[in-house]
Amino acid sequence: MKTTVRIVAFIGFAIMIAPLIAVIVNAFNANVLLSNWGGFTTHWFTDAVDDSGVRSAAGQSVEIAALVTALSAVIGTLAVAFNAYAPRWVQRLTSSLTITRVMVPEVIMAAGLVLLMPKLGFTFGIVVLGQTVWAVAFFIAILGARRAGFDRRLEDAGRDLGASAWRVLGTIVLPDLLPGIIAGALLTFTFSFDDVVTTVFLSGASTMTLPTTILARIRRGITPEINAVGVLVMLVTIILLALATVVSGQLVPGQEGTEI
Amino acid sequence: MSTGGVRLESATKRYGEFTAVSEIDLQIPGGSYYCLLGPSGSGKSTILRLIAGLETLTAGRVLIGDADVSTVPANRRPVHTVFQSYALFPRMSVFDNVAYGLRAQRAGSRGEIAARVHGALAQVRLAGSEDRRPAQLSGGMQQRVALARALVNRPDVLLLDEPLGALDLKLRREMQDELVRLQRESETTFVHVTHDQEECFACASEVAVMRLGAIEQVGRPRDVYRHPATEFAAAFLGSANILAATIVSGRGDGVYRVRWDGGELDAGGPPGLGGDRAAALVIRPEELEVAAAPVDGDGWLDGTLLDLLEAASTVRLRIAVRGLQLLAERSASDVGAFAVGDSVAVRVTPGGGWLVDSAPSATGIAQPPSDEPARAGGRP
Numbered sequence: 001m002k003t004t005v006r007i008v009a010f011i012g013f014a015i016m017i018a019p020l021i022a023v024i025v026n027a028f029n030a031n032v033l034l035s036n037w038g039g040f041t042t043h044w045f046t047d048a049v050d051d052s053g054v055r056s057a058a059g060q061s062v063e064i065a066a067l068v069t070a071l072s073a074v075i076g077t078l079a080v081a082f083n084a085y086a087p088r089w090v091q092r093l094t095s096s097l098t099i100t101r102v103m104v105p106e107v108i109m110a111a112g113l114v115l116l117m118p119k120l121g122f123t124f125g126i127v128v129l130g131q132t133v134w135a136v137a138f139f140i141a142i143l144g145a146r147r148a149g150f151d152r153r154l155e156d157a158g159r160d161l162g163a164s165a166w167r168v169l170g171t172i173v174l175p176d177l178l179p180g181i182i183a184g185a186l187l188t189f190t191f192s193f194d195d196v197v198t199t200v201f202l203s204g205a206s207t208m209t210l211p212t213t214i215l216a217r218i219r220r221g222i223t224p225e226i227n228a229v230g231v232l233v234m235l236v237t238i239i240l241l242a243l244a245t246v247v248s249g250q251l252v253p254g255q256e257g258t259e260i
Numbered sequence: 261m262s263t264g265g266v267r268l269e270s271a272t273k274r275y276g277e278f279t280a281v282s283e284i285d286l287q288i289p290g291g292s293y294y295c296l297l298g299p300s301g302s303g304k305s306t307i308l309r310l311i312a313g314l315e316t317l318t319a320g321r322v323l324i325g326d327a328d329v330s331t332v333p334a335n336r337r338p339v340h341t342v343f344q345s346y347a348l349f350p351r352m353s354v355f356d357n358v359a360y361g362l363r364a365q366r367a368g369s370r371g372e373i374a375a376r377v378h379g380a381l382a383q384v385r386l387a388g389s390e391d392r393r394p395a396q397l398s399g400g401m402q403q404r405v406a407l408a409r410a411l412v413n414r415p416d417v418l419l420l421d422e423p424l425g426a427l428d429l430k431l432r433r434e435m436q437d438e439l440v441r442l443q444r445e446s447e448t449t450f451v452h453v454t455h456d457q458e459e460c461f462a463c464a465s466e467v468a469v470m471r472l473g474a475i476e477q478v479g480r481p482r483d484v485y486r487h488p489a490t491e492f493a494a495a496f497l498g499s500a501n502i503l504a505a506t507i508v509s510g511r512g513d514g515v516y517r518v519r520w521d522g523g524e525l526d527a528g529g530p531p532g533l534g535g536d537r538a539a540a541l542v543i544r545p546e547e548l549e550v551a552a553a554p555v556d557g558d559g560w561l562d563g564t565l566l567d568l569l570e571a572a573s574t575v576r577l578r579i580a581v582r583g584l585q586l587l588a589e590r591s592a593s594d595v596g597a598f599a600v601g602d603s604v605a606v607r608v609t610p611g612g613g614w615l616v617d618s619a620p621s622a623t624g625i626a627q628p629p630s631d632e633p634a635r636a637g638g639r640p
Contacts, residue, residue, distance in 0.1 A: 161360050161361035161413065162364045163364035164364075
């Protein structure tokens with residue numbers, strides 16, 4: 001029994017990381033055709049960094065991800081902070097809408113956005129807005145969990161002591177939410193940075209991000225350079241995820257003071 | 261000069277179908293130490309939140325001093341709250357906690373605020389703890405910070421929601437004295453919510469006994485204890501033997517001839533109960549005399565000692581008498597002669613009975629009505 005479980009777990013894990021291993025190994029493969037191992041090289045990384053198409057795509061990706069993250073963080077934080085004051089039915093409605101947006105296949109969301117935005121043309125701004133529509137849902141889902149654990153009596157205490165709703169938000173609620181906001185922002189950044197579907201639907205040919213560039217080039221055949229780009233993207237994602245984990249884990253709510 | 265009082269007029273609070281507070285009229289005199297006493301679910305905390313403005317009334321009015329504040333938001337009402345388990349801001353130092361209200365209301369320059377914070381902390385004997393975090397303080401110290409945080413703003417009314425519930429007994433007794441001292445010094449109206457009748461006796465100049473969202477009785481604790489208006493008030497404020505009885509006749513001066521399972525006696529009661537009808541006879545445990553051997557005399561009843569519960573200075577005796585169980589309380593020095601299972605004699609002290617109007621369903625056991633948690637213990 002125990003061994004069977006272990007074997008199944010091992011196979012499952014192997015299947016999960018096999019594609020990543022393949023990309024990483026081939027990023028260092030000197031054989032252009034990638035048909036077999038041609039020796040170790042870092043040549044493809046220099047190629048990738050020197051490639052103007054890759055560089056501009058990377059720039060686009062960072063710009064879009066930064067804007068999407070900023071928008072999501074502001075909208076999401078306000079939504080989470082104030083949703084708690086809304087009547088119960090509003091809270092239930094907004095939380096099911098948020099979950100729906102997280103669950104509904106991105107293709108459908110993207111198709112819907114295309115329908116809504118034909119007149120506006122396919123531009124950089126539309127990509128940012130389109131990604132924000134679903135990125136903010138992820139952000140709210142992440143931050144909402146932290147808000148739900150917040151001791152509401154502290155807000156009562158703030159109000160009771162004469163602070164306005166905004167002051168209570170700024171001095172009591174936001175300081176407590178801050179680690180969640182940072183973690184949520186880092187995750188939102190990786191979601192946006194990796195996004196293909198919404199970007200492809202809304203950008204046409206004019207806005208090329210790193211993932212859409214990889215996709216476009218893979219159609220013409222996988223090159224070692226693409227693998228190198230893939231490894232770089234992976235690195236960025238892993239670093240951001242690690243940061244998010246550290247931030248949200250380290251600054252766990254200051255509940256030590258409110259214990260009874 | 262003491263601060264203004266609080267008045268509730270037909271105050272009602274409903275949450276959907278549930279009525280937490282039902283058409284309450286309450287007058288809390290300015291400068292008094294007022295206690296709202298009741299079991300959980302009686303609506304006492306809701307009343308506090310209505311006065312604070314943290315809940316809005318479904319119907320009725322709240323007045324503080326002479327001003328109708330029914331629609332004034334919490335942050336503009338001249339009241340402050342000491343919350344149950346304190347709700348101190350965990351990320352702020354003690355100083356910042358206490359300064360919070362002054363800063364929010366821009367109550368002065370930095371220097372003035374600092375002076376008032378230090379003053380308030382000195383008043384609750386916490387000078388020197390300014391830089392500590394709430395989590396670094398003991399429960400009693402957190403309680404004092406919560407008091408200072410509210411009092412430093414010089415509210416007209418200080419609301420205390422089960423303020424001592426989280427403290428151990430010794431500390432609770434100390435804090436009771438401290439609260440009374442602070443109330444006198446600050447000449448502020450205190451409204452103190454509790455389910456602990458002992459706290460109520462120790463602190464309050466006036467008490468409202470609450471039950472199921474309504475006020476059962478209002479008065480000085482001692483008066484409510486001696487002359488309860490209902491079975492519930494009798495059982496909740498102190499312990500009581502509540503016995504089914506019949507009023508034989510009324511003399512018109514608040515004294516009635518009463519027949520109960522133990523015979524006949526004279527008992528006090530509210531005027532106008534009339535004669536020849538059922539009522540409940542309330543006998544406080546200390547109004548039962550107990551003798552170690554059967555006594556052949558007027559009013560003495562034979563019984564068996566079922567149980568003996570010793571406290572420091574008193575002892576409680578549970579005695580079976582004519583199919584009833586009676587609870588008696590005597591001084592501990594009287595008790596050497598008793599042993600469980602002994603035959604004893606019991607008598608109601610002359611004038612030791614009190615009548616309340618009631619349905620004739622009382623069973624003769626010292627128990628509060630069944631829809632509320634039993635709290636027969638504790639010494640008034």
